[in-house]
Amino acid sequence: MSMDLHHLREWVGREQVAEQTLEPFSAAALSGLLDRAAPPAAGEALPLPWHWLYFLETPARAATGVDGHPQRGGFLPPVPLPRRMWAAGSLQCETPLRLGAPARKTSTVRSVDLKEGRSGPLVFVTVDHVLAQDGRVCIREEQNIVYREAPIGPAPLPAGEKATRAAQWSAVLKPDPALLFRFSALTYNGHRIHYDRDYAVREEFYPALVVHGPLLATALLDLLERARPGAPVRAFSFRALRPAFDTDTLQLCAAAEGDMVELWTQDAQGQVGMVARATLG
Ligand SMILES: CC(C)(COP(=O)(O)OP(=O)(O)OC[C@H]1O[C@@H](n2cnc3c(N)ncnc32)[C@H](O)[C@@H]1OP(=O)(O)O)[C@@H](O)C(=O)NCCC(=O)NCCSC(=O)C[C@](C)(O)C(=O)O
Structure with a gap:
């Protein structure tokens, strides 16, 4: 694989600004989901x-790529590795955004890094987002996207780790194609790994449809909000260690120590998928 990291790093510092009213429809639709x-x-x-x-x-x-995502080379650098995943992220909430009001999002490409993972070369693209309302910063976010090589056949999943902690709160999440489809629609995400089983299995060699990283993070924070209603989340970070599939039955788990909450998803074998940490305050 030839990788011109120097060229890809020309994207660092690129900025994109968007303004929009936070319409209640999308929030109502996710609330239903x-x-x-x-x-x-x-x-x-x-x-x-x-x-x-x-x-x-x-x-x-x-301008859509074969994987259903926008072709690269616009705001995001044209990483030549075909498999994109949302690897990790972190959020700092200074004050919540208000629904129904205009808001502004400023996104900046912060870094492009090449790493050698156990699964092969990985290119991490980190994007910073700042969400503001009425001129005041509400949320600062770091998003870590990873690009991976095309596999030549079914490859073992990352080993991940077994859950060692007992959950204080837990809930079952049984993903199914309708859940994944509705979340793709709500986030206007055309990525075929989430709804096109033939593509996910035959082209990207996943065993089934891949559950969106942001859906798992959203479900973990939903568990926390139900467990600790009214306790504002000041910070939240997550890392997707191992993909989850629509054929899995997942357990959403959380355990608190004071204002720090550890959250994770695990499959029926107790294998951890996403790990996360929230700070309440
Ligand atoms: C990314 C994979 C392949 C690396 O797995 P690996 O075994 O190859 O990596 P490793 O050997 O464990 O680690 C290599 C290096 O990468 C780092 N690293 C390793 N993992 C992460 C991570 N998650 N976040 C940040 N950094 C990570 C790790 O810390 C290390 O760095 P170092 O050399 O500096 O020590 C593996 O962790 C994996 O498969 N994770 C699951 C990803 C996933 O399921 N994401 C959600 C579904 S995709 C999605 O929702 C998409 C969407 C919404 O459509 C959309 O396009 O945005």
Whole structure:
């Protein structure tokens, strides 16, 4: 594989600004998807990290790559590795965004790094996002996207780790294609690994449809909000260690020590998928 890291790093510092009213429809739709009793109303706080439903890109069909994502080389660097995943992220919430009001998102490419993983070469692209309302910063976010080589056949999943901690709170998440489809639709994510089983299995050699990283992070924060209603989350970080699939039955888990909460997902074998940490305050 030839990788011109120097060229890719020309994207560092690129900035993109978007403005939008946070329409209640998307929040109501996600609220339904999470089986919540009532959606937040206009004027109320938008739960974390529901801002992922807003500021969506609207690429032309002609500018869509074979994986269903916008072709690279626009705002994001044209990494020549085909398999994209959302690897990790962190959020700092200074004050919640208000639903129904205009907001502004400023995104900046912070870094492009090449690493040698156990699964092969990995290119990490880190993007910083700042979400503001009425001129005041509400949320600072770091998003870590990873690009991987095309496999030549089914490869073992990353080893991950076994859950060692007992959950204080837990809930079952049984993903199915309808859940993944609705989340893709809500985030206007055309990535075929989440809804096109033939593509996911035959082209990217996953065993089944891949559960979105942001859906797992959203479900973990939903578990926390139900466990500790009214306790604001000041910071949240997550890392997807091992992909989850629509054929899995997942356990969403959380355990608190004071204001620090460890969260994770595990599959039926107790293998951890996503690990996360929240700070309440
Ligand atoms: C990324 C994979 C392949 C690396 O697995 P590996 O075994 O090759 O890596 P490793 O050997 O464990 O680690 C190599 C280096 O990478 C780092 N690293 C390793 N993992 C991570 C991570 N998650 N986040 C940040 N850094 C990571 C790790 O710390 C190390 O760095 P170092 O050399 O400096 O020590 C593996 O961790 C994996 O498969 N994770 C699951 C990813 C996943 O399921 N994401 C959600 C689904 S994709 C998605 O939602 C998409 C969406 C929404 O459509 C969309 O396009 O945005």
